[in-house]
Amino acid sequence: EGLSLEMAGRELRYNLWYYLVKKYDFQKIALAHHLDDLAEEIFMKFIKGTGKRGLAGIPIKREDLIVRPLLFVTKEEIKKFALERGLTWREDETNKDLRFLRNKIRHILIPFLENNFNKKIKENIRKTAFLIAEEEELIEELAKSNFEEIKFSLEGDIALKLHELKQLHPSMRRRIYFLTFKSAGIPLFRISYSHLESLENLITKKTKGPVYLPGNFLAYRGPGYVIFTKKLFSFPYFEMAIPEEGEYTLPNKQVLKVSKALYTKDFVKPEKSMCFSAEKLVFPFIVRRKKPGDKIYIPSLGHKKLKKLFLEKGIPRYLREDVLLIEHQGKIVGVWNLYIHPEYEITDKTKEIIILRIV
Known part of the structure; x- marks a missing residue:
């Protein structure tokens, strides 16, 4: 997905930590981030562009699982403590590689600021980050409350009520986007300003979408909602006969x-x-994919083109190719979660049903 070497390494490390937590039932993972890391992180965010959340730097804890007990201690203080007790100090050689932005900040920018502006710049950054983090905690609680009110589950994916979302201040919407990313499993540290801007344009109808997000996710508008889901990959036309109960693999590798x-x-x-x-x-x-000329039956109206149903239901063009149709005796009796032929609907007199489920 075009990740930098540094970003890819970070993602692998976090994946490993969560794997170890699950495997060994760890209660906490303590990471050795220190004050120098905090200062470097804030400068990186500032250079690349960030909001208040980014200026809070590295959180001292994450999801009550990851803790950083050395975050307000400098690297030199840690090194001195180790050497005084006869411990061997090891330095990662890649920390000197100036191809990486973090190393340029560490070896060029921060020493320049310390020598020419303020020797205590790291300590001042710590104080600022701490104050911002406290304010962030309060605002985040407000965002969580709003998030709980407007989120809902749609076919296993997370969706947000569009009208209620639009009533919120843009800054609150951005926080709700992050809560949504976290809930959906979208990698937060790969989210950029352009992703947030694209979502805002989607919400305010400046663009039709979809918005492509890290981790093979996308967001798109539906009738009265915006949904966050795994990226769909269109499959060619197919027809699959269903002769009996069982499991059937679809062309997109999903199982029916x-x-x-x-x-x-x-x-x-x-x-x-x-x-x-x-x-x-x-x-x-x-079970098949749509084809030109498909029609459905509507009582009192007769037959209607499938394309018109998609338009009425607000189904984006880029999603229509992947909608499953159920055909029986030459007629369309089902359009996945959009339509059921009136003769095939479940009624009070129904004794037995057929369930088609994507697993």
Whole structure:
């Protein structure tokens, strides 16, 4: 995904730590970030462009799992402590490589500022970062409260209520974007200002979208919501006969599970599924992709073009190719989570149902 060597290494390290936590049931992971790292991080963020969150620097704890007990101690203080106790000090050779921005800040920018402006610049940065972090904590709680009110689950993906989101101040929206990224599993440290700007343009209709995000995610607008989901890859036209219950691998590598169940009034429809009356939808039937001229039946109106249904439901053009259709006896009886032929719907008289579920 075009990651820098430094960014890729950081992502691998965090992935390893979370893997070790799960494998060995660790309660905490203590990292050795120190005050010099904090100062370098803030300068890096400032040079690349950042907001208040970035100026808070490295958090002293992360998700109550990662802690940084040495964050307010300088590298020289740590080195002195180690050498006084006969410990061997090791220096990573890559720390001297000036091809990396962090090393330019460490060996050129900070020494220049200390020699020409303020010898205590690291300590002053620590104080500033601490004050900003305290304010951030308060604002973050407000953002979490708003986030809980406007988020909802849509077919297993996280979505935000569009009207309510637009009522919030832009700065609060940006914080909610970050909470959404975290909830969806989007790598936070790979988010840039351009991603946030693109989301704002999507919300305010300056662009149609989608917005492509790190980690093979994308965001797009639906009717009354904006959704964050794994990037979809279109597959060519296909038809797949479904002769019986079982699991069927689709061209996009997703698995379609087909099963029957007795219908009761307390039945709860599973996520990422469609349900039909088993008295009407009988084997075999076909699952396929759309093709030119497809139509659906609407009571009192007759037949309607599938394209018109997509327009009415606000389905973006770039998502239409991936919508599954269910065909039975030559007619479309289902458009994935958009339409069910009235004769195939579940009613109070239904005794058995067929469940199609993406797993």
